[in-house]
Amino acid sequence: MDNYVGKRLDGRYEIQEIIGVGGMSVVYKAYDNVDDRIVAVKILKEEFLNNDDFKRRFKNESKAIALLSHENIVKVYDVNFGEKLQYIVMEYIDGITLKEFINKQGSITWNDALFFMTQILRAVQHAHDKGIVHRDIKPQNIILLPNGNLKVTDFGIARFSRSDTKTLTEQAIGSVHYISPEQAKGEYTDEKADIYSIGVVLYEMLSGKVPFEADSAVSVALMQVNSNAEELRKINPDIPLGLEQICFHAMQKNPADRYQSATEMLLDIEEIVKDPNKTFNYVNNEVVEEPSQEIEPIIDDEEYEETEDYDDSSRKKKTIAAIVVGVIVLIAAIIGIVMMFTSGMNTKTQKLENFVGFSYDQLQDNESYNYEFVAEYEKSDQYDPGTVIKQNPEAGSKVMEGSKVTLYVASSDKNIPMPNVYGLSLELAEQTLQLDGLTQFKTMNIPSDNVEEGKVIYTDPKATTIVSAEQEITIYISSGPTTTVIETLTVPDVSGLTQSGARAFLEKFGFKNISFVTQDDELQKGIVLSQSPIAGTQAKATDSIKVIISSGVTTTTAQAVKYSVNITLPVVQNDDGSYGKDTLVVKVGSDTYSSRKITLDGSNVPINITAESGKSQNIKVSLKQTGVTETKHIDGKKDKDISVNFSSASKYLVTVTTPVHTENTQTTQ
CATH class of the missing domain: 3.30.200.20 (Phosphorylase Kinase; domain 1)
Structure with missing residues (x-):
């Protein structure tokens, strides 16, 4: 090397x-x-x-x-x-891995976990949109920057999911603590394998530990396939139930039972951000096991026929014999399963790498090496402190996984154990380092809910590590708790305003992503005709706001048609007599035209839609939580009044807190 x-x-x-x-x-x-x-x-x-x-x-x-x-x-x-x-x-990313952050924090507050998970899901969805499956999502491959932003890296075993070279015989690949059950079995993997790994990362952030731990990689792989993780709320009762449901829904053993896309999971994450009491109709942590292969009976039926001289002693002996034989068969079956799952894994001797010249701390933190590293420090003028100068066994030797490898690490003429300054103020930490002859240091601020703002979270190199006076020390300082609330804003009505007036008005409300589209109309040039989302809709500051303005050109052929959609809501009452809440979503084609919170009190909701003339498409109206949907087909030829009646959905719904998803879906002309 x-x-x-x-x-x-x-x-x-x-x-x-x-x-x-x-x-x-x-x-x-x-x-x-x-x-x-x-x-x-x-x-x-x-x-x-x-x-x-x-x-x-x-x-x-x-x-x-x-x-x-x-x-x-x-x-x-x-x-x-x-x-x-x-x-x-x-x-070049000047930060730390999410794994290091979790190790230092012990666990991450669920607010911060949501903030991080939102970024991870957006990154992974972007890759999936390009046809790329990462296949090695883990905290070690996610870099945390000082400002709290994340970067996903290491696409070394990524695969193009739409490639013609996909096979069903690939060996299990990726880090065993985070791989999906289908990866552990060497089966076909797609985007949903990444979803499982993301669920494991979320579990680790919330609990401070991976869901499955064992003495060997083989055992962990088997647990990924067959075992249930401990419930998160047993580890930390403060975690919202809905967030636990999201985590375990992502970690379902069967890919068909998971989220089908990162966006789908992200939408549920955003629901928890808006309302921590939100829950979902997911079965937590359930594993539906396929029936195992039936084993032929070992003892003949005749042995169980009762006769007069078949006493209790005889029965006990035969029962014990049956149990012993059954245990032997079970052990044989387990060995067979292990051999099946590990046929592609490396359990033989392997060639030992050359570690000379590398940092001992980095080698120790690298989980890709399956060795027990033991450090022996030796003074050296030729190597920087902390650098491996020789090793035993030597590079190239044949060793087993988990073997002990002694690394001889260089130390300076003056051995300086890195002081433990965790929990100290920056000023006191610097004074402590200087007293020990360490004067080269820099600081990095990172969020923490466990360490008081302005206090040291940890250092790099770690406390007690042998360092030299010339070595640069990084001191990580707590910037205090991070806030993860994603603010939503009410979209203002800009109809009738000029283009510049509409932009100024939207920006005043906090919106940044504003675009204008010109449409032929007899109104004065630059006057706003319509907008998407419509006025009153809730949206994030970064969401796209599309504004249609007039070209000022009068034509003999209509360039737009208008649809008046009247929606009758169902009546749904909770146990306390209050009306249920829901989200009314209106889509024109594939675009969301409107999304608003409504009360299920049987009232009528009018929606006015301006659409492109002559364009045939669908208008889809749905209640997001209760699941009812109705689709209307429009031909784009003339203005039209459209009625959507959801009142009959009331009989299917007991309460919106536990909605029953109906199949009330139809398309009409």
């Missing part, structure tokens, strides 16, 4: 330091002297240059990320696939 620190790649990328070590690559911090910026360079390990499978995965990562452009996904700037060197140049 070569070490490129101090070298220059292609006369451009000046390698400065190692910032990460993975199973098949090493990530370096580098300076790009052409574009004058700091970048991250991921280099395929030298021992894999002749391995077609690893080379394919490495190239696949660059192809995958190159297709993506999202604020929550790391960017790719450059690639090189030479015979002797293969690397990917990426955006």
